[in-house]
Amino acid sequence: MPVLSTPPIDDHILDYHFPETEETTLANGLKLVVLTRPELPRITFRLGFHLGDKYDGDLPGKADLLAALLKKGCRGYTADAFADAIDLMGGYLDSASNNDSFFVYGTFLSEFTEKSLAMMFEAVRFPAFEAGELDREKRRMIADLENEKSSPGYLGQLLLQQKLYPGHPYGAYKTAASLQAIEVAHLREMRDSFLCPQGATLVVCGDTDLAEIRDICQRYGGDWAGAPTGANVLAAPREIRAGGRYFIERPGSEQATVLMGFPLFKRTHGDYPATVVANKILGGGANSRLFMHLREEKGFTYGAYSSLNCYQESGSWIASGDMRSDALLESVRGFEGEFRQMVDKPVDAEELRNAKRFLVGVFPLRNESAAAQSGLVIFQRLFGLPADYWTTYLEEIAAIDAGEIRRIAASYLVPEKMTLVVVGDWAVLQDQMRQIGDCQRLDIHFNAIG
Structure with a gap:
């Protein structure tokens, strides 16, 4: 097979050093990791939890809906007011779930470091879980599913995942029926069981330092307490001895x-x-x-x-x-x-x-x-x-x-x-x-x- 000739790997490329971090753990178990980069006029943060789609149980789509609802209002904010408050800071705050993890993340100008992190804590600790917002998100996700069914690649990937992870949640996927069955009570239970400071990690990168982030987190999350009760280690999928x-x-x-x-x-x-x-x-x-x-x-x-x-x-x-x-x-x-x-x-x-x-x-x-x-x-x-x-x-x-x-x-x-x-x-x-x-x-x- 013809290939282009290339020089050997330069040793300078291998001399890659990941940025130094400062770390501490709050009394409530929340781990803080800060990457100080004063050349950036902003901060980027990511709060990660040991939650993911694999913990949806018999209601696939639950973690996705939880992620969607966290940014749809919280204590003292309607969904529109919450979005307006984020927009006024010129940044974004979002949340997402994947197979193994759950994140709340955002980027803001450094002058809004305290206010943006305060909004993050409000969203995680005191989500509104309005029934009307849940219904809207379910309709949106169901419409997306219908559109995706027109893609042969999407259909093939769903079936392949099911066959490659037999008897394991990695092979499960959300449907219109599973989404319709999810109620506010299911989301509250998942939040209470998984979105806790013990075992969670907050990473902040940008024009800040550990002392500032620790003080802000103590101020807005110091009284946050609890350990996850649902993040059990799952067994590996059954061994595949023969494909199909x-x-x-x-x-x-x-x-x-x-x-x-x-x-x-x-x-x-x-x-x-x-x-x-x-x-x-x-x-x-x-x-x-x-x-x-x-x-x-x-x-x-x-x-x-x-x-x-x-x-x-x-x-x-x-x-x-x-x-x-x-x-x-x-x-x-x-x-x-x-x-x-x-x-x-x-x-x-x-x-x-x-x-x-x-x-x-x-x-x-x-x-x-x-x-x-x-x-x-x-x-x-x-x-x-x-x-x-x-x-x-x-x-x-x-x-x-x-x-x-x-x-x-x-x-x-x-x-x-x-x-x-x-x-x-x-x-x-x-x-x-x-x-x-x-x-x-x-x-x-x-x-x-x-």
């Missing part, structure tokens, strides 16, 4: 959307850095093996990629692309061939150097902003990564050799454990699917067909 093939029937689709997934490890696993490099080589960009083969050489698609999803309890390695309908069979064989080549064809020195050079070079650029650095600190704290993790990360990437890439591919790109999902028009694709192998046909609601 699934076809989601979507009449009229002009392309065949292909997704392939392999079970992987949790984010703290020692193989993560080497797998990042392996993924870059396999499908992590426009010069990757998948892209070069399936688009540049074959013309089956506008793009074919791979990505890693590594969470606190488990993970997955996914490859995907929207393929020409007349080339489905060859495309699937092409994906599978590239997976085998990661084991059978050793990565040459230039290909490996290109991948590592990109990863090492782009990391500081992507993480120079206050928001990015705050996010890295929160991630490291909530996932329990070593304190020097981001300082040594680039050295670990640079040290990966070809033998490790081959070992990673042989360990995790296991054909027997691969799950295949195809979304498309069965009338057009059925002959090719039969050549690929037996599959389970489903409608867009994942009900079995036939």
Whole structure:
């Protein structure tokens, strides 16, 4: 495979030092981490909790609705008044939930440091949870779900997640029915069970220091008390001993959307850095093996990629692309061939150097902003990564050799454990699917067909 010649990795790039932090813990258990950057005329903060979508239980979407409602009014503020108060400071305050974590975050001019943090504490501690606002958010989310159903990639991803995380909340997803069933009482219970100072971490980056942030937090959050009662450690998903093939029937689709997934490890696993490099080589960009083969050489698609999803309890390695309908069979064989080549064809020195050079070079650029650095600190704290993790990360990437890439591919790109999902028009694709192998046909609601 032709590759561009590149110089070796410059040692100066590896000499990356994550900004120094000042830290303390308040009496109520809230951890404070401050990255002082006086050259910035603003502050960026991120308050993180051990809450995430995986704790939704039998009501998927609950954490998302909680995040939406936190910024819809609180003690002394209607939703409109709260939004106006934030706008008057010229900043933003938002909240979000992902699989493993829950965040409240914002950016404001440094002259509003105290007032913005005070508003953050009000939103978290005393949310209004107005029934009318909840109804509006549910209608908005349900409308978004209906729109997303028109995307074959979205449908395929939902089903693939379900199959890759059997019996685990990572495989669950919100529906119109689950959203409709969520009431204010459910959100209050989740807030009381998870949004507590004990175990939470507040990271502030910008024109400030630890003394100022500690004083503000004592003033507006010093009497905040409690420990989370719902953040139990969840068991890992059941082991996948054999994958499967699934076809989601979507009449009229002009392309065949292909997704392939392999079970992987949790984010703290020692193989993560080497797998990042392996993924870059396999499908992590426009010069990757998948892209070069399936688009540049074959013309089956506008793009074919791979990505890693590594969470606190488990993970997955996914490859995907929207393929020409007349080339489905060859495309699937092409994906599978590239997976085998990661084991059978050793990565040459230039290909490996290109991948590592990109990863090492782009990391500081992507993480120079206050928001990015705050996010890295929160991630490291909530996932329990070593304190020097981001300082040594680039050295670990640079040290990966070809033998490790081959070992990673042989360990995790296991054909027997691969799950295949195809979304498309069965009338057009059925002959090719039969050549690929037996599959389970489903409608867009994942009900079995036939």
